[in-house]
Amino acid sequence: MTDARTKRTQTLAAAAKAKSQAKTKAAEQAIRALIKRGEPITFQAVQREANVSHAFLYKHPDLRGRIEHLRAQARPIPAPATPGDERRTLVLALTSQITCLKKQHREEVQALRDALEQAHGENLDLRRELARRGGAAATPQ
Structure with a gap:
């Protein structure tokens, strides 16, 4: 076999x-x-x-x-760019990079705002729970 x-x-x-x-x-x-x-x-x-x-x-x-x-x-060897072309290319690249960074910043700020909002909500819930249980130091706001 x-x-x-x-x-x-x-x-x-x-x-x-x-x-x-x-x-x-x-x-x-x-x-x-x-x-x-x-x-x-x-x-x-x-x-x-x-x-x-x-x-x-x-x-x-x-x-x-x-x-x-x-x-x-x-592959053909690219012709050397003129200084004006290089500046335009650099400006376009940097503009694109700035746009991406701004978008990333807005998203991060929004995520932080959402997290802060959630933390405030949890804080308020905890204060109310503490007040409900008779905590003298906590007063709901």
């Missing part, structure tokens, strides 16, 4: 290895085809061309490294 199980396991392992090799070959062919057509080399493009998953490409270090290298080669 264990011989049959071992044989099945070996057969499944061989099939998985053959499938992985076929996918690797398809991905390599896809990369060559994309290069030949002059298309950008990206994980998504290789995935579509080879009909493999992103996970497969990312899990194989050789394929991943090759795609990342080819993708980096194809």
